[in-house]
Amino acid sequence: MNTLRHDWDREEREALAGLEAQIETMRQRHSGMPPFELLRAAHADALPRELQDAVSEHLSASAMSRMLAAGLGDEEPSLPAGDQERLLARILKETRSTPQTSGAWAWLRPVLLGSGIVAVASLVWIVSKQTETGERLTAPETTVVVALPPAVPPFLLPFEKPDVRLGMGALTWRGASPESGGNSLLADLKPGLDAYRASDYAAADRELTALATRYPGTIEILFYQGVSRLLRNDLPGAIAALTAADAVGDRTFAADVAWYRAVAEQRSGRASEAQTRLGSICRAGGNGSARACTALDQLSKAVSR
């Protein structure tokens, strides 16, 4: 029963007192799960095909494994500056030690090149002669069936409806008219955000659009306006709102604005712009960085197909 408890320290034993049976049940339920590093690699589609398929099948059925596969999310550790420079020195050393074409064999290059040209020219001549002969003999008509590769489903950047949150600017807004008796921005945002929460995106867009000129540069208005349009599949409208949101430069919303803008761009067929945007989130190393790096990799792979 206590297959794990032998290495718990005093603090753990106290914290988990009375919960040992549940912990053991939880452990046994997942005793057949793949190792952590396999889950992580499968999450990034970095396993050989047969292993990838097996782990992916497991992931589709296990919420615990999906949680582990997501890793540390936004808290993925970075490479310390010293290690980064050490690694650069190692790479540069390897580039210098890569063997160059030896001078002793340099004479061979033109010889091989010349032989290659002669061989290609001969092949072209032979093929052209055979084609002429074939045409004169009028070969029987045949139907050529070309087997097309199986259709690959297009990769789409995933997105979920983000919860409503308000930045400090909105919470502490002090532009109220005297008769409003407080923070009129919050009161005015409420109908639009309530509609958004209720998934009535047309109403949310309408309400928020009505506020946009009254409260210019308010990140909450532009962001939820953009996401509402995205959820209604109004992609040009979403890009316009999210571009305006980006221009506000609110750091709290920056990663989310860039992500949803990339989603809208990719769905509009503007994959290279989406890649650029994801690249900037990925490089920034902060909020949403890990998700952007993974998505960028998947998008690059999809684009190169």
Added chain:
Amino acid sequence: MATFEDLYRQHAQAVFRFALSVAGKREVAEDLTSEAFLALHRNLTAIDQSQLPGWLLTVVRNRARDWWRRQMVERRYAEQFAAAPEPEAPPVERWLLDSAELKQVHRLCLALRYVQGMTRAEIAARTGLTEMQVKGHLQYALTLLRKSHGVQET
């Protein structure tokens, strides 16, 4: 056009983080990062720099596949994994997966410690966190666990 060293400094962090996530070992992640940048060095004049860091991440992923292929031979990974765990999830598991109080790092540390049975040192080695960070995250999560299950702090 940016120089190789500029590109390295611009993208090294993202490439290393991705490499660590696909290999799970720091030394392997460094090797993969190094291989990706060596490939970049060889193709520096041929590639479209606007495709970075996506191009580098693709190199890492392909090299990682080769590495995992060798691991499969050496470690004989099972290709069937239990998919539908039985019996029903206990309340602690539902709390671990669903509690809004926990951040992803807490869920991860809890699961690696109490589901996969890793020591703090093993968790640190596989996640890139320090042992002290792992200890801190576990302590915080256990405090929340006690509170959520009606156990008062002493």
